[in-house]
Amino acid sequence: MTVPVADSAAINFVGHPFGWLLLAIFIVGYYFIASEEKYHIDKAKPALFIGTLMFILIGLYYVSVGADLTPFEHEVDHMILEIAEIFFFLFVAMTYIEALIERGVFSALRAKLIAKGYSYRELFWITGTLAFFISPVADNLTTALILSTVLLTIDNKTKEFLVPSAINVVVAANAGGAWSPFGDITTLMVWAAEKGAFVDFLYLFPASFIGWAVTAYLLSRYVPDLDPNKDGDPEAAEKIEILKGGKVIIAFGALTIALAVAGKQIIHLPPMWGMLFGLAILQLYMYFLKQKHNVDVSIFQAMSKIENNTLLFFFGILAAVGALHFTGFLAYAAKLYEMFDPTIVNIGVGFLSAIVDNVPVMSAVLKASPAIDHAQWMLVTMTAGIGGSLISFGSAAGVGVMGKMAGIYTFASHIKLAWTVLIGYIVSLAVWYFQFVFLGFY
Structure with missing residues (x-):
């Protein structure tokens, strides 16, 4: 079987041995990504390997058959722009986090919490609530990294507190991020693709909040109701202050997020542009x-x-997902919406997000661009974000916390309590159905 040489359109490799080779590379690579704990290999290594290799092989195939490289070049250029928007957005957010850590912001926050005499269970609820309401502003990955840092500064040994709290932070960050256009990488992608206006995402608040609250309640039953500072000195802890410039950096961080939103809404600049301008402000302030x-x-x-x-x-x-899209495989994803009820498919997207990571899944959905209405776009935004919490590596927040709390928050530790997340996911779906379908309130 041969693939026809196209002069002006991308070659469809579906059903061709070369296409199956690319799909096999993706599957094998993702196996190693999911088996990070088994093989002790950082998931970035196989992901970067298959993502770059697949496009190299596609380019070589185009050259070998004498095909026009223009479609290939256009796809690579578009993909680089798409990835750069996300990459630099996260890069700036992470830089702000590290600057805040250096200025002792989180140490001071931890000290204040300890000085108040909160128990492990109360700290569980405080960090979860903060995660839910910070993530809509600071994005879920940034928020999860912030709160996991706080958790470790509170107690870096007691797993009975750390594991449920880490899951709670991941779920809260993802749920909070689902109702904000820049609260999650997936919502950022949907917003950038203009599948919803800024205010449209806010209607997901009830489903996101109630679903997280149910999961948090179930998780809280596993957290010991004990004092984390039995041997500490609350008065000494209360004296720990933020170093000079820390509070100003907090303000600049909030300004940076505002600039990203305003830039997107008013002059249609990608959100990363406002973030990079905020980074420039941070650099000048440090000077x-x-x-x-x-x-x-x-x-x-x-x-x-x-x-x-x-x-x-x-x-x-x-x-890697871009390569599958370019070679024609993702066209079949759109057909699922024609074969089945879009609601069922979008619920399934949530479960798939947990297994494959919500970012590539949402990328695949957006590239497939199925003909679904506004309510369904909001549903898939919510399911991809919240569904990614079902497994530890199913979301950016989960991946970030696994890295920050290595050896504590793992796939195995998460999966033991994943049933609590599943119940919250089901509750969120029920709330969405009641609000969007039954009441038509959106």
């Missing part, structure tokens, strides 16, 4: 601290501590 107050906070030192493996994982996996 000011050095010159006026002799406080040396190196922006490059903050950047050096970024979880680069997380960023590379997203680059690799989005490139």
Whole structure:
């Protein structure tokens, strides 16, 4: 069987041995991504390998058969732009986190919480609530990294507290991010693809909040109701303060998010543009601290501590999905919406997001671009975001927390309590159906 040489259109490799080779590479690579704990290989390595390899092989095939490379070049250019928007958005957010860590913001937050005499269970609810309401502003990955850092500064040994709290933070960050256009990478992608206006995502708040609250309640039963600071000194903890410039950096972080939103809404710049402008402001402020107050906070030192493996994982996996789209495989995803009720398919997207990671799944849905109405686009936005919490590596937040809490928050530790997330997921679906379908309120 041969693939026809096309002069102006991409070659469809579905059903051709070369196409099946590409699909096999993707499947094998994803097996190693999912088996990170078994083989002790960081998921960024196989993701980056298959993402880059698949396009190299496609390019070589085009050359070998004498096909026009124009469609291939256009696809690569478009994919680089798409990935860059996400990559730089996360890069800036992570840089701000590391700068805040260096200025002692999270140590001070931890000290204040400890000084208040909260129990493990109360801290569980506080960190979860913060995650839910911060993620719509700071995105789910950034929020999960912030709150997992706080958890570790509270107690880095007691797994009875850390594991349920880590799951709670991941679920809360994903649920909070689902009702904001820049609260999750998937919602950012849907917003950037103009499948919904800014305010449209806000209607997902009831389903997101109630679903998370149910999961949090179930998880809280596993958290010991004990004092985490039996041997500590609350008065000494209360004296820990944020270092000079820390509060200003918090304000600049909020300004940066506002710039990203305003830039997108008013002058149609990609959100990463506002984020990078915010990074420039941060750099200038650090220069000011050095010159006026002799406080040396190196922006490059903050950047050096970024979880680069997380960023590379997203680059690799989005490139791999892009390769499957370019070769014709994702066209079949759109057919599912023609064969079955879109609601059923979108619910299934949530479960698939948990297994394959919600970012590539949403990327696949957007590239397939099925003919579904606005309510269904909001449903798939919610299911991809919340469904990604079902498994530890099913979302950006989960991947980030696994990296931050290595050896504590793992696939195995998450899966033991995954039933609580499933119940919350089902509740969120019920609330969505009642609001969007029964009441028609959206």
